[in-house]
Amino acid sequence: MAIFSRREIQKRLDKASSLLARPQLESLVGRLNQTGRVSVEAEWELIWITSLAEVGHVSHEPRFDGGSRHPDVYFRSGTVKFIADITAVSDIGYDKANPIDEFEEELYKLYVKHGLFGGFSLNIESELEGPKYRDRRVRLFLPKRKDILSFIRNNFDNFLRNIVANPEKPCSHVATVPDGGNIKLSYDPKQRPYNHGGGYLSYNIPYSLHRNPVANTLKGKKRQLAKSGWTGMSGVILCDGVCRILTTQSNDGSTLTLDQIVRDFLRQNQSVSFVLTVGIKTKHNLYGSPRKTLSLSARIFTQLSLNKDENKTLIRVFNDAIAGFPPLERDASHAVWLANMTRPIHVNRETFCRGMHMTMGNKTQTTEIKLSARALAAVLGGELDIEVFRKSYQIPSNTYGRGFDVFQSLVREGRTIIEAKIESLPDKDDDLIVLRFGLPDAAASKYRMPKDMHDSDRPGG
Known part of the structure; x- marks a missing residue:
């Protein structure tokens, strides 16, 4: 699983075939197929390379005279030219x-x-x-x-x-x-049944200008950029690999902010022209759907030596590139957690619950249910335990009482599937199987009295 849809990542890989040499693509694909933060960093790199290529000319890992290291991006558009390294910073x-x-x-x-x-x-x-x-x-x-x-x-x-x-x-x-x-x-x-109170001091909020993940990563990238042989504008694109500093702006006076850390770094390292930070903010919604909303939080910091036109051009380039990003699927923390799983299977319970159009137990209406096509395929292929699947598709307790088993209820009522179809979601990492259950069927239920027969219709009545 990834920050962006895996299907979208594959589309970007296909697009990158015209930008990257075969060994570069093989290296990128290999990193994307690894677990944890390695795959997340490769994902950010691919997204940025392909998005910047839409607003200018991009070279990946170019060689410059006298350079011993090759930056991730060499960008050209009109009068602006710069090199940049793309990396994901984490609280590891x-x-x-x-x-x-x-x-x-x-x-x-x-x-x-x-x-x-x-x-x-x-x-x-x-x-x-x-x-x-x-x-x-x-x-x-x-x-x-x-x-x-x-x-x-x-x-x-x-x-x-x-x-x-x-x-x-x-x-x-x-x-x-x-x-x-x-x-x-x-x-x-x-x-009960909730845990409450307690806590501990946040350990991933910086109390030091220099001993924190952002400063450490920037110092490492500064040394690498210095070995490129390039003498023009250079910068670092710092992306979210599960790093709280990138999305936490509050400051109680004792802790430090992202602004303070990055500006101090630029003040001490004039050879780096700009730093672009990109975090993923999560807003939890108490009511309605979706239960949480994701958004990008991007900020650019530049050297005072850059003139007004250079600043405006950089802002325009990065804004245009970000506008071409695909929709976010999950935050970095969730993406890293899923990437660490050997065979990640995501059962979309929320989609399932939204797909129920009829009231359970109403024997006069058909019932439509939507479920994960990937999860069903995993069950059939023996990769997902059937009991795990069934529990994932129970109605939440606040709706029908604890663990209401929809499929069990339908089967016990003698309802059978009268229609099945696929609802394609090309921009997501899953499709939906839509099942329509009909009225109680004599093939799967007890015999019952005719619906239209009244006492007066009986012989001798």
Whole structure:
């Protein structure tokens, strides 16, 4: 799975055959077929190369006299010429230093083991480490990654056993981490089935101008661009590979913003003419559909030495290129998570629920259901367990009660499929199979009285 539709990515690959040499295409395809952040960075590179080619002339990995390294893009349009490297920046360094995801995952497994669901809050202490103000970072007090499982079992297993024995009694337990600091797990039965409160200091918000993912990536790209042999305008296109800094603009005074980090980098590195940042913002919608809205957040930062016309031209070029981007399918975090799966299967439950046009249980109407063509093919091919498929297509609890099984209900009513067709979605990563279930069919249900027979119609009536 990708940030953009996989079908759209393939279209861009086909288009790139006129822009890239065969070895370059093979390298790009190979990276796209890898897992995790490697494929996401390759995706951004492909999208930018093909989009810039629509607004000017683009060369990929050109060679310049005296250069030992080849930039991703050499762009020409009218009087503007520049080289640029395209890269995806991520919080992976922060994540490795603060393995909170692994900790919460193992803790959740322990909840499930004891049959406990909801009512918990988790508080983790932290510290700001670093030599001086504005050159620090957050460290959560967590056990080392290799010790997480044993730490959780040794400190919280008995605590959860006591909750099982006294499920209506609020309680809490504090565990001390070997390197210092405490982790507090609290339980409140009134909050079930949801977990509540708690928390920890955000560790992926920058407290240092120089020790953060954006600054580190820019410094690395600056060194690479300097080895290209090009003496004209050069820049870095910094894309979202799951990096909070790119989309978080708030600043409480103690943390730093994207503006501060990039402008400080440009001030100290005059050889880089511009930095373009591209993040993906997610807005969660409480009501209606879709449940979340994605949008690009693009910003350009330039050297003060660029004149007004150069600035205007750069803005126009990048605006025009972004206007040619395909629609976003998912944010970078979701794309990386799916890319890490061996065989990603996306069952589109929301599309399924929108496809139900008739009320369940109404025996006087046909019912139309839309479901994922990919998911059904995966079931038939043995790649997706049938029970996983059925659970994915249950109506949410807020509509019909817990786990209402639509297909089971239709079969028990004796309804059979009277029509099946494919609804093609060429710009998405899936198509829909549309099934229409008719009225109860004698071939699959009990015999019933004729519909139009009344007591007066009976013999001797």
